[in-house]
Amino acid sequence: MSIAMPAPDPRVLAQASQIVAALRAVLPPDAVIDDPRETCAYECDALTAYRCPPLAVVLPRSTEEVAAVMRVCGDMGVPVVPRGAGTSLAGGALPTADCVILGTMRLCQVLEVDTDNRFIRVQTGVTNLSVSAELEPHGFFYAPDPSSQLACTIAGNIAMNSGGAHCLKYGVTTNNLLGATVVLTTGEVVELGGPEMGPMGLDLLGILCGSEGQLGVVTEAVLRILPRPEGARPVLIGFDSAETAGECVARIIRSGVLPVAIEYMDEPCLRAVEAFAKAGYPDCPAVLIVEVEGSRAEIDDQIARIRAIADALHPVEFRESRNADEALAIWKGRKSAFGAMGRLGDYICLDGTVPVGQLPHTLRRIGELSRQHGLEVANVFHAGDGNMHPLILFDANKPGDLARAEAFGADILRLCVAVGGCLTGEHGVGVEKRDLMGDQYAPGDLAIQMQVKDVFDPQWLLNPAKVFPLEASAAHRARAAE
């Protein structure tokens, strides 16, 4: 537990019952929870090492109800932590003891499907997967596909600017978000963007997306939708070294073939996956899964090109899938990677991005750091865009192991920054990477971001103690409290 959280505001804690009463006055009875036996269900997200039950939880059903909550909390100076499904791996939805959790789970309506103008309008509590399910009968889909898509919400996706395996071709959330309805801390409701292909004035939607609940509460979203491809097919390529696999990624990218996904798995990950899922992957140091889309002929053509690129690098194996079952078999191991790693023990999942050309070097350095810290690490990630997910294995029951794992993780993220990359490619900063922000940004670069927050949230009530190092934000918070 090396990440500090600020002490709760005693004035807020002293007023707890008045705050709950004020919330009850503006919401239906079942929408306010303050029984500690129930609020404890919201004490953490997927970064489970950090927990804290909130003061209360509200579950509004409409933008108007969210606005009412924000007016109460704004007037009474109560911090608000917006929460989708709580799958954040960065502690983005971690409560403080003096906060109200604003859960989006009842904001779950699909409002409009317009295939002629290629958008869908939803309340943001809908899950990522249900959006694509809704679109399926229309022959369309929503592109960003985080591995957590069964559970995670559009609200969380927007807040974290989430990505997924298919983002290599289609972009991340920000590239597929057309508009949002946002409630400010004043309770005012603003519409940013819409079905049109550009902002009116400054691109406020652009800073909202990925702002981790720091600027406003997003209640509705207009999402860009795409016609479903005719088909998709993966190939699996095994290499005898990480370097060669990295080189293969770079050559594919340069060739003009635009795969929808290029996924990478290293030896420790392959071993775990083999033991867990028996996917029948080749026994070698590095495996790539490359997926392409199109008609049968288009797919054949693209795969032929990829094969030519790979052959020049002498792969251990080049496995094509001739039918749906074989395609599933190729994806099987990758899709079970996180589960497989979970069986080996506890792990933390990192999310740094490096320039694609730096992949081999970075992998080598991670191996060295692993020996230095005495902890095992496995790599499974989106190689096409350099977004790495090193999984550090540790034993939560062993005193000091979590701290060691966190220290190892911090070293890896600093390495990512040092080779020209960044701390987080898709999981967000949250509390997890908060204190490393100074490694990526100079004080002034952070200050201007915090000044933007000042504009949207002058009281600094939204999602406290995330994203910005506490020391750096102290002056802003103090001014806000006046």
Add this chain to the structure above:
Amino acid sequence: MTVALDLAPTSEAEVSEILADCHARRTPLRIAGGGTRIENPFLAETLSLSRLSGVVTYSPGEMTLIARPGTPLPEVRQMLAAEGQALAFEPPDLRGVLGGNGTPTLGGVVAANASGPRRLLTGACRDHLLGVRFVDGRGRVLKNGGRVMKNVTGLDLSKLLAGSHGTLAVLTEVVLKTLPLSPARTTLVFPGVTETTALRIFTAALSTPFEVSGAAHVGGTAYLRVEGLEGQLAYRRDRLLALLADWQPQVMEGAPWDAIRDVAHFAGGGPLWRILCKPTDAPSLCQGLRAMGGDCSLDWGGGLIWYRGPGNPRGLAPHATLVRRDGATGPAFPPLTGAVARLHDGLRRTFDPAGILNPGLMDA
């Protein structure tokens, strides 16, 4: 003010000095790249970025271009084309339309978030902007984003600066994603169709997975562009020809996509408006616009209307920007109200407390 000469810094440090000084003296500046974007009608000293020029790094393998703001767009195009790559958002060259004699620069493209026909498929300039270095209105040298494809570290100020038309900060370095050029392209042409028919064609074509990369309607002709690898292209073309057979498409090689991108058909004079709308609203909007006099064209599958004429389109379509004034009066950018206007003001004051950067340009 006695100084009439343009300020033309050659380094970021100089930009910082100039802005710190102007901040202290509250001297407003007109920020100019190549001088080919929307003109600021307010008189002020000019800060020209034309000499802060040059590519810092271009790595085709990593598909990134790092360049200074004054780098001429044609130079960038050439450099990328030599590696079989391009800026996929197809930045336009509006020289003809704006009547400027400057050369469009990369900084100007980003500041205007300028995107051509392929915006439909690959997104706008802001979607390809990975990071920026900039100097704010106090003279602070700052950065945001980086040079990798996926980055969610902190607030995405790059998006905010893209399309801010130099009203928040002066860009001193931009990092853009480059993409391989499709080796082959062709165009389906539908001569003599109305906007209503064009929209039917667009809707049908854009509901297919054939990755139409341009859908425009100019001078009564609808154009659909398809791109891809050689084998892919023939397949896509034939499927679209079959699907759209009722409208008797013709196949055209070398269709005028550069001219469509640059709005060459409305070069010369007369007030010119750029209007964003829901694509299916475009036909009725065009009817209304023509009723006020003048003419329209469509890009982005109907999502972008160019209107040249004497009328003020804002009554019909609020999302309208006056790109070429030529006698027309009123604000160039759509007026904002309420909390959104307050947020805009707050951001302006944060980035540029003394109001020295292109003051008035984006205001009502």
